[in-house]
Amino acid sequence: MLPVYRGVRRSLNVVYLSQVVKRSASGLCSSLTYDEYGDPEKVIKLKEEVIPKPEGKQVLVRMLAATVNPADINTIQGVYAIKPPLPSIPGNEGVGEVIEVGSDVEGDIKPGCRVIPRLNAWGTWRTHALADYGDLIKIPSDIDLAMAATIAVNPGTAYRMLKDFVPLSTGDVVIQNGANSAVGQAVIQIASALGLRTVNVVRDRPGIDELKQKLKDIGATVVVTEGQLRKSEEVNSLPKPSLALNCVSGRSGTEVLRQLSSNGVMVTYGGMSRQPVTVPVGSLIFTNVSLKGFWMTRWNKEHYDHPKRQQMLNDLFELVSHNKLKPPEYSYVPLENYLEAIRNAMPKDGMLSKKQILVFGNGK
Incomplete structure (x- = not known):
């Protein structure tokens, strides 16, 4: 496996794309599939078949890269909110290149x-895919491969939570836990570009000072551990946040909730602690906080071809073009090494390693 970090040189993209071309020339395509829910390492199989031919309104897409997200793992395990019909090809997110279109494509x-x-659970873990042209969204061709493959889920989630729940103005404060997650890093960067200040809560760990500096380098205002939150002078010197973003829940979610201003809103989009959100009575009665939930999959379904969706992508790509939005640290993993990507995408002690991105060469 070749580890790749932010600022990856485009020459690396060319290497992987050339591998995809070699496989296409053989007339075969590969996909990861599963016939039953369960342990991804046991139920996922690598299969090959003849590359299909597009007809009518169909488009043949050669996949270039696809992320392995925790939601993908949970879907394969059968514990996610969506259970696609089996057999199924995993993968919600990825980027591909159109190589052939049917006669009726407009x-x-x-x-x-x-x-x-455009669809969730579309099945991005494959070298080629047939799709109706209406189920695809065209994106700029000059965007870095890793950024293109990771733009939809995590930055999209961050963007919507910052835009949809509380009217925010320049200088306002947003607080979040899980700040070093992929969504958390996107929140930091998008908020910074919008002129917002962020209080970012992370778990204590070895190398915490290095992590804090890393998050500040991408735009974080304040970074504290969960144990430092209440007593932090940096946090207490800022205005109370009106928006809290919670992906941990449990005690961490409660502590973040306590920081909200009157009439503040906490948006929960994850539960990494596997614990419920406990709300202090005082926060409800005296601070009048509100609790909301957000799920990008539901939003995409409700806004399948809504102009808001295209506007969101335009805004995100604009940030990318101005170097104001970058992917988290990631590793490219050849399709043949999918087990490695799956293992590294599973949280260990509540923490994730680098973002895993499958690339679709032949590994030779």
């Missing part, structure tokens, strides 16, 4: 353009 979806799926 609009700007043409061979050579890059696309991401």
